[in-house]
Amino acid sequence: MPNAPVTSVRESIDQEQFLTILSREEAIARFEAALFPRVVVSEYRALADALGHPLAADIVAPIDVPPFDRSNVDGFAVRSADLASAGESAPVRVRLNGEVIACGTAPVQPVLTGTATSIATGGPVPRGADAVIMVEHTQPSGPHVIEVRRAASPGQFVSYAGSDIARGEMLLRAGTVVGSREIGILAACGIATVSVVRRPRVAVMSTGDELVQPGELLRPAAIYDTNGAIVTAAVKENGGDAVFVGAIGDDERLLEKEMRNALADSDMLVLSGGTSKGAGDVSHRIIARLGPPGIIAHGVALKPGKPLCLAVCDGKPIVILPGFPTSAMFTFHDIIVPILRRLAGLPPRADAQVTAKVPVRIASELGRTEFVMVSLVEADGRLIAYPGGKGSGAITSFAQADGFLRIDALADQMPSGTETAITLFTPHVRVPDLVIVGSHCTGLDIVTAPLARAGLSVRSISVGSLGGLAAAKRGECDLAPIHLFDEKTETYNTPFLAESLELMPGWRRMQGIVFRAGDKRFDGLSAEEAIRAALADPACIMVNRNQGAGTRILIDRLLGSARPDGYWNQPKSHNAVAAAVGQHRADWGVTIEPVAQAAELGFIPLAEEHYDFAVVTSRKQRPAVQAFFSALRSPESHAALANAGFRPATAEN
Ligand code: AMP
Ligand code: MG
Numbered sequence: 001m002p003n004a005p006v007t008s009v010r011e012s013i014d015q016e017q018f019l020t021i022l023s024r025e026e027a028i029a030r031f032e033a034a035l036f037p038r039v040v041v042s043e044y045r046a047l048a049d050a051l052g053h054p055l056a057a058d059i060v061a062p063i064d065v066p067p068f069d070r071s072n073v074d075g076f077a078v079r080s081a082d083l084a085s086a087g088e089s090a091p092v093r094v095r096l097n098g099e100v101i102a103c104g105t106a107p108v109q110p111v112l113t114g115t116a117t118s119i120a121t122g123g124p125v126p127r128g129a130d131a132v133i134m135v136e137h138t139q140p141s142g143p144h145v146i147e148v149r150r151a152a153s154p155g156q157f158v159s160y161a162g163s164d165i166a167r168g169e170m171l172l173r174a175g176t177v178v179g180s181r182e183i184g185i186l187a188a189c190g191i192a193t194v195s196v197v198r199r200p201r202v203a204v205m206s207t208g209d210e211l212v213q214p215g216e217l218l219r220p221a222a223i224y225d226t227n228g229a230i231v232t233a234a235v236k237e238n239g240g241d242a243v244f245v246g247a248i249g250d251d252e253r254l255l256e257k258e259m260r261n262a263l264a265d266s267d268m269l270v271l272s273g274g275t276s277k278g279a280g281d282v283s284h285r286i287i288a289r290l291g292p293p294g295i296i297a298h299g300v301a302l303k304p305g306k307p308l309c310l311a312v313c314d315g316k317p318i319v320i321l322p323g324f325p326t327s328a329m330f331t332f333h334d335i336i337v338p339i340l341r342r343l344a345g346l347p348p349r350a351d352a353q354v355t356a357k358v359p360v361r362i363a364s365e366l367g368r369t370e371f372v373m374v375s376l377v378e379a380d381g382r383l384i385a386y387p388g389g390k391g392s393g394a395i396t397s398f399a400q401a402d403g404f405l406r407i408d409a410l411a412d413q414m415p416s417g418t419e420t421a422i423t424l425f426t427p428h429v430r431v432p433d434l435v436i437v438g439s440h441c442t443g444l445d446i447v448t449a450p451l452a453r454a455g456l457s458v459r460s461i462s463v464g465s466l467g468g469l470a471a472a473k474r475g476e477c478d479l480a481p482i483h484l485f486d487e488k489t490e491t492y493n494t495p496f497l498a499e500s501l502e503l504m505p506g507w508r509r510m511q512g513i514v515f516r517a518g519d520k521r522f523d524g525l526s527a528e529e530a531i532r533a534a535l536a537d538p539a540c541i542m543v544n545r546n547q548g549a550g551t552r553i554l555i556d557r558l559l560g561s562a563r564p565d566g567y568w569n570q571p572k573s574h575n576a577v578a579a580a581v582g583q584h585r586a587d588w589g590v591t592i593e594p595v596a597q598a599a600e601l602g603f604i605p606l607a608e609e610h611y612d613f614a615v616v617t618s619r620k621q622r623p624a625v626q627a628f629f630s631a632l633r634s635p636e637s638h639a640a641l642a643n644a645g646f647r648p649a650t651a652e653n
Contacts, residue, residue, distance in 0.1 A: 020299060023409060024369045027297040027310060028335055034296050034312040040345060041267075043198040047186055050178045053196035054239075054345035061169045064162035065188050069125040072157045076116040076138060077101070077129035080152045091139075091147040098144075101126065116146065125158055132157035165189060175345060197345030199241040203262035204232045207255060207273040207283055208323065211247035220583075226325040227272035231332060235270065238337050239344030250274065252282040259286055259318075268316060268343065270336070273323035275307035283320050287311045290318070301409055303370040305331035317343075330371050330404075352424045354403075356383035359476055361416040364407040372414075373401035374422060375461050377435040379476045385422050386437070386461050386471075400461075401425065432459035434624035437477035438468020441611055442594060443507055444481060446640045450631045456624050466548070472614045473498050478625045480614040481506065485550040492550075492610035502620075504613040504629065505649035507641050510593040511551055512605040514581050519602065522588060527604050531558050534588055542566040543577050543586035550609055555590050558606075594645030612649070 022030070042056030071077065078094065086092040094116045097109045101119040107126030111117050116133075117126050125132065131152040141147040165171065171189065172182055178196070186194060211225040212218055225247045235242035243266065248258050255274075263269050274283040275298070288294050291313035298309045304327035309320035319336055321328040338348060356376060364370045374385035388401050403424040407414050414420065433456040436444065440462035448458045463471070468480030486495040494503055513530055515522035521533045521540060534540045542564050545552040549572070559567075566586050571577060577589035578599040596603040613632075619625055631637055638648040 020297075021301050021306070022297045022299065023301050024335070027300040027308070028338075030296050031310045031312070031317070031335075031339065034293060035315075035317055035339065036342070038315070038343075041198045042195045044193045045196050047183055047192055047194065050194050050196055051180070051183065052239075053178050053199070055172055055174050055176050055178065055182075056195040056197045056345070057174050059171045059186070059191065059194065061165045061167050061171045061189050062191070063165075063189055064167045065165035066159055066161060066163070068161050070159045070161075071101075071119045071121060071123045071125055071132045072159055073132055073134045074121050075119060075132050075134040075136075075157065076146065077107075077111055077119045077125050077132050078116045078148075078152055079111060079113060079129060080131040080154045080156070082114060083133070083148055083150070083152045086148050086151045088149050091141075091149045093141055093145055093147055096144045096146060130154045130158075175347070177346065199239060200268050200340065200343045201266040202235045202240040202242050202268045202270055202340070203245055203266040204228060204235060204242055205245040205258065205262060205269065205271045206247040207250060207271055208247065209249045211273075213247065227321065227323070227328045230325060230329055231270055231272060231321065234329070234332055234337070235340065238340050238349070239346045240268070240340050250282060252286065255282060256286045256289070259283070259290065263290065263313070263316060263318070266316075268340070269318045270321065270332075271319070272321040272328045275309045275320045275322055284309050287313065287318055287320075290314075291316075300331070300335070301368045302331060302334070303365055303368040305334075305371075306368065308335065310335070326373075334371070352427050353421050354383060354424060354429055355419055356385035356405075356422050358385050358387065358405070358414055358418045358420060359416060359471065359474060360387065362387050362407065362414040364411055364413050366412045367409055369409045370407040371404045372407065373404045375400055375459060376402040376422065376429055376431065377437075377459060377461075377476060378431045379474070383422075383429065383431075384476050385420070386463070386476075400459075402429065430457065432457045434458045434479075434622075434628055435477040436460040436479050436481060437463055437471040438480035438482055438614075439465045439611070441481060441509070443509075443611065443641050443644065443646045446644060447631050447637050448628070449640075450634070450636070451624065451627050454627065456627060458624075465550075469496060469498075469501075469614055472501055472616050475500070475616055475618065478616060478619045478622060479504070479628065480616075481611060482614055483509075483550050483609050483611045485553055485609075487553065493612045493614070497614060500617055501614045502617055504615050504632070506610075506612045506632070507649050508608040508647040509611055510605050510645070510647070511554060511590055511607055511609050512593060512596065512603045513588055514578055514591050514596045514599075514601040514603055515588045516581060516584075517600065517602040519587065522602060522604065525604065527558070527606055530588070530604055535559075535562050535564055538565070540564065540588070541586045542569075543580040543589035544568070544570045545577065545590065546570045546572045551590050551592075554606060558590075592645075597645050608647070610649070611646075 040056055083092050094114055097115050097117040099109050101107050101123035103120055103122040107124060111126050111128035131154055133152050137150045138146045138148050171185060206225045206228040210222050212222045214224050228244055232242045232244045245262050248255050271283050284298055293312055295311045300308045305322050307322045308331045311318040321331055362372055373388040377384050403422045405420050405422050451458055465482040465484045469482055471477045472480035482493050484496045485492055489495050497503060522530045544567050574591040574595045577591040578595045578601060580586040581589055581601055582599050593603055641648050
């Protein structure tokens with residue numbers, strides 16, 4: 001990737017928020033220059049505990065392996081010259097010495113001319129002998145005598161001392177990561193302890209008054225601390241010894257104390273949150289007091305991840321990752337992992353890459369290197385990369401993605417149809433057996449559960465009904481779940497199909513008015529009465545739905561020309577409507593019954609929404625698609641769907 005000039009990047013960025021935005025490359029270069037070269041800290045580890053650690057020094061073989069000339073077979077140690085004339089018709093008789101050399105037995109008697117000594121595989125070859133003959137090529141011939149019918153070449157079946165490893169030989173180089181093979185080599189040489197690079201101790205800290213640890217009760221307006229867990233795990237994955245300190249509130253004095261404590265006990269400090277220079281974002285100010293040289297980069301032309309802050313205080317790296325978990329992860333993997341691995345003495349991570357086609361245009365911000373997570377599917381033997389569209393606040397985009405693509409800082413888009421490199425999160429591509437692209441519904445999880453149990457992998461990419469339909473028309477998925485209402489024909493889904501598609505009925509979802517149970521303005525009323533009551537009360541706030549949603553059409557019909565308070569709050573999902581009402585941000589909205597049920601809200605039924613599947617005809621016979629149909633029609637799925645508040649469709653409806 002070309003180096004984006006710092007100045008041009010700087011110009012295109014909001015100057016007020018970040019004074020000096022550096023290009024990704026410049027930020028990395030400055031951080032590395034402030035950290036390296038540095039002295040490698042080593043420690044001794046018992047062989048068994050050295051697994052996964054890089055060696056801190058070269059290891060030279062202290063002994064020969066094998067330590068003596070060793071027999072490779074069960075047989076007899078002989079002098080080869082004695083058997084020079086031996087052949088099938090000319091057996092040579094040799095007398096057996098009185099000892100038997102088992103493994104671990106040091107020979108006492110020499111093998112003199114005309115004699116042989118019985119020897120086991122692994123036994124040391126006695127003085128005088130220069131070859132071993134296999135027991136199969138001999139025959140007893142009276143007491144203490146054998147007949148040999150084959151000549152033996154000198155050295156036959158003997159492994160000479162040092163033939164495997166010679167004393168003084170370079171065994172393993174510094175930097176080699178100890179695996180089971182290396183442990184084998186070291187054990188063979190009798191080495192019980194090795195000097196390895198000491199794992200950098202990395203203190204991990206989250207910041208923010210809103211953070212609650214998993215396992216604790218989620219209080220209003222709080223969120224679970226996600227970064228603490230991911231960063232701790234990612235540090236461990238990359239050779240660090242992570243110590244999670246906890247989540248610290250946005251209190252400058254407390255945070256400074258915690259940062260100083262953590263830094264005193266560790267080699268590196270990784271924080272997240274508090275970099276965006278908003279009110280209460282204080283960690284970057286504290287860094288300035290922790291030691292020279294201080295902040296190296298604050299603001300990097302990366303997306304996601306602009307608020308990244310890199311610092312070095314008295315030789316110790318301090319990193320403040322952006323608060324949004326996805327941004328935190330990207331910047332951590334892209335910028336911090338290479339540095340951490342270097343500090344840990346590990347080689348750069350070998351990321352697998354594949355080439356895939358991007359089916360839609362991706363807009364990108366000029367001046368920032370942008371990373372976009374993608375899900376991979378296969379169409380006609382080619383890989384298609386679907387961008388995950390949930391933005392930097394979405395943690396699911398990480399879990400559902402197979403990898404990511406990169407858009408250059410100097411590009412303002414990636415045109416649809418672009419073939420581009422995808423860096424995989426796993427060593428290999430795993431193309432799913434069944435690809436579902438469209439509108440998501442919890443009912444889908446119910447129906448696909450038996451497929452997963454049968455070992456079929458299902459990838460469900462949520463892009464909404466219209467996005468799914470477009471993907472199905474391009475043949476990029478097997479099924480597109482849709483719930484599209486056609487106002488002209490007043491029917492669902494069928495009018496939207498193309499020639500290459502057919503409709504498989506799914507289930508019905510009752511849409512209705514949700515309100516908090518016990519709200520007298522709605523409780524026990526019909527839909528018309530409820531709307532009348534809501535419109536009559538100026539203090540009553542509604543929550544709407546986005547333009548284009550089937551539910552929005554219903555709402556607009558209910559409201560007519562009325563525009564009550566809350567009309568412009570237009571979230572994109574059924575769950576968001578229920579959350580708004582449940583949290584008193586709104587008093588009513590329209591959502592589906594299962595969602596209302598799960599949120600324990602009151603519900604007045606309005607009309608059923610049809611959630612069906614546009615099936616790509618050419619992919620209908622694929623085993624995973626057939627398995628999906630069977631699951632969809634099974635009595636078990638019907639029961640589970642009904643239990644969750646859905647009404648399975650039959651041929652008539
Ligand atoms: P900040 O950089 O502190 O302004 O945070 C930006 C956004 O990320 C806010 O929505 C925070 O609530 C969120 N955030 C910050 N830290 C975490 C965390 N550890 N886990 C999950 N979200 C976080
Ligand atoms: Mg914060």
